Amino acid sequence: MAEPVYLRIADDIRKQITYGLLSANDPLSSEKELCSKYSVSRMTVRKSLSILVDENLLYSVPGKGYFTKKINRDKYLxxxxxxxxxxxxxxxxxxxxxxxxxxxxxxxxxxxxxxxxxxxxxxxxxxxxxxxxxxxxxxxxxxxxxxxxxxxxxxxxxxxxxxxxxxxxxxxxxxxxxxxxxxxxxxxxxxxxxxxxxxxxxxxxxxxxxxxxxxxxxxxxxxxxxxxxxxxxxx
Amino acid sequence: MAEPVYLRIADDIRKQITYGLLSANDPLSSEKELCSKYSVSRMTVRKSLSILVDENLLYSVPGKGYFTKKINRDKYLxxxxxxxxxxxxxxxxxxxxxxxxxxxxxxxxxxxxxxxxxxxxxxxxxxxxxxxxxxxxxxxxxxxxxxxxxxxxxxxxxxxxxxxxxxxxxxxxxxxxxxxxxxxxxxxxxxxxxxxxxxxxxxxxxxxxxxxxxxxxxxxxxxxxxxxxxxxxxx
DNA sequence: TAGTGGTCTAGACCACAAT
DNA sequence: TTGTGGTCTAGACCACTAT
The missing domain is CATH 3.40.1410.10 (Chorismate lyase-like)
Structure with missing residues (x-):
């Protein structure tokens, strides 16, 4: 396996946010829709999404869906x-x-x-x-x-x-x-x-x-x- | 569900690290053993472990297992x-x-x-x-x-x-x-x-x-x- | 060869949102 | 009632490590 599927999916969604196809607080497709789109199981989609949530690009609302976040790059470690x-x-x-x-x-x-x-x-x-x-x-x-x-x-x-x-x-x-x-x-x-x-x-x-x-x-x-x-x- | 199972397991393992029952670079029980110990599926155990990895308390080595990490609290955001x-x-x-x-x-x-x-x-x-x-x-x-x-x-x-x-x-x-x-x-x-x-x-x-x-x-x-x-x- | 973590599938039930 | 994300099960195959 060269690159795990979940990383490919995460990269794909990240690009959509980065290049402005999705802007702040736009809703994302549902997990189920993403499963169909990429022909993977729900767990794989959730792994991709969890990466983007960790990166602070997305947040999820139970019962509603995933939404894009406004980016702020002014934090320093x-x-x-x-x-x-x-x-x-x-x-x-x-x-x-x-x-x-x-x-x-x-x-x-x-x-x-x-x-x-x-x-x-x-x-x-x-x-x-x-x-x-x-x-x-x-x-x-x-x-x-x-x-x-x-x-x-x-x-x-x-x-x-x-x-x-x-x-x-x-x-x-x-x-x-x-x-x-x-x-x-x-x-x-x-x-x-x-x-x-x-x-x-x-x-x-x-x-x-x-x-x-x-x-x-x-x-x-x-x-x-x-x-x-x-x-x-x-x- | 008051508290998800994976959080309870993560808390339990975290306590073992915190209270010194496990010290730096000690190996953890394998995922399989933890599944038996807590009577849950592998995914649940992995979710617990991933939390502790995110918290920088554990690291994993493919083919070997999970190990505890030395703690450094000197980072500021x-x-x-x-x-x-x-x-x-x-x-x-x-x-x-x-x-x-x-x-x-x-x-x-x-x-x-x-x-x-x-x-x-x-x-x-x-x-x-x-x-x-x-x-x-x-x-x-x-x-x-x-x-x-x-x-x-x-x-x-x-x-x-x-x-x-x-x-x-x-x-x-x-x-x-x-x-x-x-x-x-x-x-x-x-x-x-x-x-x-x-x-x-x-x-x-x-x-x-x-x-x-x-x-x-x-x-x-x-x-x-x-x-x-x-x-x-x-x- | 046996055991480990990494990846992935195909289901399930739940609480919560919208209608 | 339907759709959503949150949690969880019980499997599977892979690459890597140790023996």
């Missing part, structure tokens, strides 16, 4: 890793400090906690070619079992710390990249001028109900950071 | 739109200039073209709340049929311009975010201090063979840009 985004060859992360604090006003807001809740703070310094280029700070509401011993923390990722409380599949993350002139503490740590902005990468870790269970900020020297991604076809 | 990333409420894009030039040394490198090839340059200014906050410049090697009339260009996206030459499904994009102190031309346009870095979002549009067919750079005022994304489970 980014590989985001604290060390990967740093420019340089010798990169390493060093645990700086672990402490337990009472939440500031911002943390009360960001983590939706009460003022008397204790917060675990984990600070890292990130080095590139021997220089400090970034400072990372993570906040997690205290819970029994959370690792607070430095040795334990140094080798696990932010989601892993939190996953010790819940299943790793029940959390998702949001990220935001922006720039600001940082507070003095960061200016000193990164050894930059008081007028230089830094790149801030803000991470929110959320549970299934989208309630925050962790919050982190990475401050990075503006010359030492580069974030890369590739496009995906999306809704 | 970003919605990237030139106007969406600007901070502000009233945002608009204005075509500034279209011209045809001979390529500079950088363009010869970025677009892999010969020095005598003509390049179409499209410049936009991006406004937020009435202020110029970003400057966008796109380079596309000239080809017959490329829109160079201002009216035509103003309302189509970068990939769409290029897709007029090839199918939109044959192109993919790479993006990189970094910061730099920009050249004087940009300093003047954005009306910033000569010491302020800007956010540079670099876009490469590539064809099926990963050869460049378009190159663009967006220079954005560092205070006026914020890029957001959500995590996905990846390989």
């Amino acid at each position: 980014f590989l985001f890793d604290e060390l990967d985004i740093l420019i340089g060859s010798n990169k390493e992360s060093q645990l700086m400090e672990v402490e337990i604090i009472k939440p500031t006003a911002e943390l009360i807001y960001q983590l939706r906690v009460s003022p008397d809740k204790r917060i675990v703070v984990i600070k890292h310094l990130l080095y590139s070619d021997g220089e400090i280029v970034a400072y990372d700070i993570k906040y997690i509401p205290y819970f029994t079992g959370i690792p607070i011993v430095e040795k334990e923390i140094n080798y696990i990722t932010f989601p892993e710390i939190i996953a010790s409380r819940t299943s790793i599949f029940d959390v998702h993350r949001k990220i935001a990249i922006s720039m600001e002139i940082p507070p003095d503490e960061i200016i000193n740590l990164l050894n930059i001028s008081s007028l230089d902005p830094v790149i801030i990468i803000q991470q929110h870790i959320l549970d299934q109900e989208s309630l925050p269970i962790g919050f982190g900020q990475l401050y990075c020297h503006y010359k030492k950071c580069r974030i890369e991604g590739v496009s995906v076809i999306g809704e | 970003f919605l990237f739109d030139e106007l969406d990333i600007l901070i502000g409420s009233n945002k608009e894009s204005q075509l500034m200039e279209v011209e045809i030039i001979k390529p500079t040394a950088e363009l010869i490198y970025q677009l892999r073209v010969s020095p005598d090839k003509r390049i179409v340059v499209i410049k936009h200014l991006l406004y937020s709340d009435g202020e110029i906050v970003a400057y966008d410049i796109k380079y596309i090697p000239y080809f017959t049929g490329i829109p160079i009339v201002e009216k035509e260009i103003n309302y189509i996206t970068f990939p769409e311009i290029i897709a007029s030459r090839t199918s939109i499904f044959d192109v993919h994009r790479k993006i990189a975010i970094s910061m730099e102190i920009p050249p004087d031309e940009i300093i003047n346009l954005l009306n910033i201090s000569s010491l302020d870095p800007v956010i540079i979002i670099q876009q490469h549009i590539l064809d099926q063979e990963s050869l460049p067919i378009g190159f663009g750079q967006l220079y954005c005022h560092y205070k006026k840009c914020r890029i957001e994304g959500v995590s996905v489970i990846g390989e």
Whole structure:
């Protein structure tokens, strides 16, 4: 078998969408009609259609049929890793400090906690070619079992710390990249001028109900950071 | 039917992976064995397994079986739109200039073209709340049929311009975010201090063979840009 | 040779849409 | 009532892997 039948059918339908024979929200022929048209069984047609649904070119409505989707190609898939985004060859992360604090006003807001809740703070310094280029700070509401011993923390990722409380599949993350002139503490740590902005990468870790269970900020020297991604076809 | 059988089976296998009963690269029971275990047909088992393959928890090797995958949760999906990333409420894009030039040394490198090839340059200014906050410049090697009339260009996206030459499904994009102190031309346009870095979002549009067919750079005022994304489970 | 996943057929019943 | 997609069964043949 050179090319599976279901791929040939998927290609055929994809072309009809691509070349504009079908436009947004146009109904497709029914599965049964496509079975006759291509002389295949329903399962084969469904396999073809499922590929196009995965590609976000089609959606189906039970009892009605399949419809074409509007295309938006403005989604990028980014590989985001604290060390990967740093420019340089010798990169390493060093645990700086672990402490337990009472939440500031911002943390009360960001983590939706009460003022008397204790917060675990984990600070890292990130080095590139021997220089400090970034400072990372993570906040997690205290819970029994959370690792607070430095040795334990140094080798696990932010989601892993939190996953010790819940299943790793029940959390998702949001990220935001922006720039600001940082507070003095960061200016000193990164050894930059008081007028230089830094790149801030803000991470929110959320549970299934989208309630925050962790919050982190990475401050990075503006010359030492580069974030890369590739496009995906999306809704 | 409250919950389809294939979802119940997928959940069951997912739990075994999540809770560490199966670790990376462990072989799974064969489809046939799973059919017996859950008393369902092969198609139902395959549907369950295909979900887990889509979730990047499993991979299959023809003739051998299914195996569990190492999890990496460091991929983010970003919605990237030139106007969406600007901070502000009233945002608009204005075509500034279209011209045809001979390529500079950088363009010869970025677009892999010969020095005598003509390049179409499209410049936009991006406004937020009435202020110029970003400057966008796109380079596309000239080809017959490329829109160079201002009216035509103003309302189509970068990939769409290029897709007029090839199918939109044959192109993919790479993006990189970094910061730099920009050249004087940009300093003047954005009306910033000569010491302020800007956010540079670099876009490469590539064809099926990963050869460049378009190159663009967006220079954005560092205070006026914020890029957001959500995590996905990846390989 | 036996076992595996990949592909495919020809049916079936269900819940839901449109009429 | 008819047509639709969603789910599911019980087979089949193929290419590939391991022995």
